[in-house]
Amino acid sequence: MTTVTNAVSPYPLDLSRHARRALLEGPTPIQPLPRLSQELGGVNVYVKRDDLTGLGGGGSKLRKLEFLVGEALAAGADTIVTVGARQSNHARLTAAAAAQVGMQCELVLTRAVPRDDFEYLENGNVLLDDLLGARVHDLPGTANALEFAQARADELRAQGRKVYVCPLGGSSPVGCLGYAACAAEIMTQAHAQGLSFAxxxxxxxxxxxxAGLAAGLAALGIDPSLVLAYNVLAKAEQAHATTLEKACATLELIDPARRIDGASIVIDAAQLGDGYGIPTDAMCEAVRLMASKEGLLLDPVYGGKAFAGLVQAARSGRLARGENVLFIMTGGLPGLFAYRSAF
Structure with missing residues (x-):
């Protein structure tokens, strides 16, 4: 098993006791966006380029998968099963990680987004799932995907396979360690560049x-409310409760002596629109703005809505002129091809 060790850093975070399989090429860069910053009235926008990862088309989910695949390999698993929506980025990258380490992969995908056009059902991530060799189980939106995945895992175990079941988005406390590590990476890079992010x-x-960022920051003695999140799946109250629970469980894996309180988890509900995966005018504008001003491509489900929130916050004055703001680009580019009709 390949392991990853942290370089000497002014923000050390020791995760060495947790199994980890390297899937990233190294730290992803932080870059300024000067034309966009000017467009937004002088808020200094920077991006953390988690889209610049090579495996399987790249994206932020690889950070979680380093720890999830590491745990699976440590347990002797030869098969990984995970769940998601039809255009799940996590599912695609799970398939890619499985291919790289020589595991079989099965994806339980639900039609959770009310769309039946060809681009959504067959293009984008779904096309790549097939190319990556995953077996896809296509379920209706009302199905309990995790329950199906557990039952399928039992079937495979009865055939002699050793199966690891990965939750939605890879967002178990073990998976969240990937973004705890990212918190330390961000703070180390900011220190090296002489930056401080509001x-x-x-x-x-x-x-x-x-949750992972919050846990990582808390472990470093930094207020987790530094993170401003825009919910794109669940309603804000549910998203807050789920994130707090996962952040606390993740911090328990890192430093049980530290705590996170509810006020440290900051979620803005303004960009959800009609629900998960359903386009909004603000999202479409934000995707076009990032592309036309900086040549960078956001996905329409996650990054597009979160960046729409950043744009609105800058225009309303919630983010002040001269403040440094870091936006994490999560990748998910294949999803754009599934949303052609939205643009």
Whole structure:
């Protein structure tokens, strides 16, 4: 098993007791966006390029999968089963990680988004799932995907396979360790560049990125309310409760002596629209703005809505002129091809 060790850092976070399989090429860069910053009235916008990862088309979910696949390999698993929506980025990258380490992969995908056009059902991530060799189980939106996955795992175990079941978005406490590590990475890079961020802006879907960042910051003695998340899956109250629970469980794995309180989990509900995976005008504008001003491509489900929140916050004055704001680009580019009709 390949292991990853942290370099010497002013923000050390020791995760060495947790199994980890390297899936990223190294730290992802933090870059300024000067044209966009000017467009937004002088808020200094930076991006953490978690889209710049090579495996399987890249994306933020690889951070979680380093620990999830590491745990699976440590347990001797030869098969990984996970769940998601039809255009799940996590599912695609789970299939890619499984291919790289020589595991079989099965994806339980639900039609949770009310769309039946060809691009959504067959293009984008779904096309790549097939190319990556995963077996896809196509379920209706009302199905309990995790229950199906557990039953399928039992069938495979009866055939002699050793199966690891991965939750929605990879957002177990073990998976969240990937973004705890990212918190230390961000703070180390900011220190090296002489930067201080007023906010770190992210989407909140299954809550794992937000929870991991919160746990990592708390472990470093930094207030987790530095992270501003925009919910894109659940209603804000549910997203808050889920994220807090996962952040606390993740912090328990890192430093049981530290605590996170509810006020430290900051979620803005303004960008959800009609629900998960359903386009909004603000999302479409934000995707076009990022592309036309900086040549960077956001996905329409997660990053597009979160960036729409950043744009609105800058225009309303919630983010002040001269403040440094970090936006985490999560990847998910294949999803754009599934949403052609939205643009």
């Amino acid at each position: 906010r770190i802006v992210v989407p909140n879907g299954s809550g794992g990125m937000h």
